[in-house]
Amino acid sequence: xxxxxQIPAALSVPxxxxxxxxxxxxxxxxxxxxxxxxxxxxxxxxxxxxxxSQREQTSGRLNASLDKSSGRSTLYIAASQPGDSAxxxxxxxxxxxxxxxxxxxPGTSLSVIP
Amino acid sequence: EAEVAQSPRxxxxxxxxxxxxxxxxxxxxATLYWYRQILGQGPExxxxxxxxxxxxxxxxxxxxxxxxxxxxxxxTLKIQPAELGDSxxxxxxxxxxxxxxxxxxxxxxxTVV
Numbered sequence: 001x002x003x004x005x006q007i008p009a010a011l012s013v014p015x016x017x018x019x020x021x022x023x024x025x026x027x028x029x030x031x032x033x034x035x036x037x038x039x040x041x042x043x044x045x046x047x048x049x050x051x052x053s054q055r056e057q058t059s060g061r062l063n064a065s066l067d068k069s070s071g072r073s074t075l076y077i078a079a080s081q082p083g084d085s086a087x088x089x090x091x092x093x094x095x096x097x098x099x100x101x102x103x104x105x106p107g108t109s110l111s112v113i114p
Numbered sequence: 115e116a117e118v119a120q121s122p123r124x125x126x127x128x129x130x131x132x133x134x135x136x137x138x139x140x141x142x143x144a145t146l147y148w149y150r151q152i153l154g155q156g157p158e159x160x161x162x163x164x165x166x167x168x169x170x171x172x173x174x175x176x177x178x179x180x181x182x183x184x185x186x187x188x189x190t191l192k193i194q195p196a197e198l199g200d201s202x203x204x205x206x207x208x209x210x211x212x213x214x215x216x217x218x219x220x221x222x223x224x225t226v227v
Contacts, residue, residue, distance in 0.1 A: 034215045036218075042220060042221070043205055043220040044157070044207075044218040046215050095212075100212040101170065102159065104156035104157045104158075107155075
């Protein structure tokens with residue numbers, strides 16, 4: 001059974017710092033991994049999607065990497081800003097069943113202090 | 115940019131009453147998902163549709179929850195009767211296929227009193 005964990009659960013950094021959020025999964029048989037951002041009381045906004053054949057994806061100040069063999073993904077945020085404050089979730093889409101099954105991690109709550 | 119529409123945004127209901135949520139996925143997305151998210155946790159899948167067929171409802175409390183997607187387009191999730199523990203955010207998402215990412219709606223925040 002796929003399990004997804006995220007470390008740390010919460011993170012507080014001063015504005016301008018570079019930071020790394022971690023996502024780990026137990027079963028490497030995946031189609032893809034997706035990073036989301038969630039603001040309080042809101043839905044999820046997709047940030048980056050990495051296919052199983054890819055090693056990384058970049059969008060602006062965000063860079064996500066994927067190491068399937070070790071069951072890890074990282075989300076790197078450069079030059080953090082107060083507007084980056086939100087909860088970041090990773091979601092892993094498995095490939096062992098006849099239909100795709102997506103498991104979410106619990107999220108990392110990020111606070112960027114001005 | 116295409117969006118997943120959900121309504122209502124907020125719902126307060128009394129315990130034992132019935133409540134329903136509606137979702138309209140992005141046009142052409144065959145796969146539709148309903149998730150429940152309790153505060154401080156990641157979303158948990160309730161039901162997954164492929165077109166009008168349910169392909170996964172293993173986590174759906176079928177004694178009180180039901181979901182349908184009659185024409186393979188929009189979908190309704192119903193709870194009857196609602197219980198206090200059902201208070202959560204209910205999220206709908208859609209995707210064109212398994213190699214693609216999800217797009218989520220804004221969610222419905224349910225409070226059962």
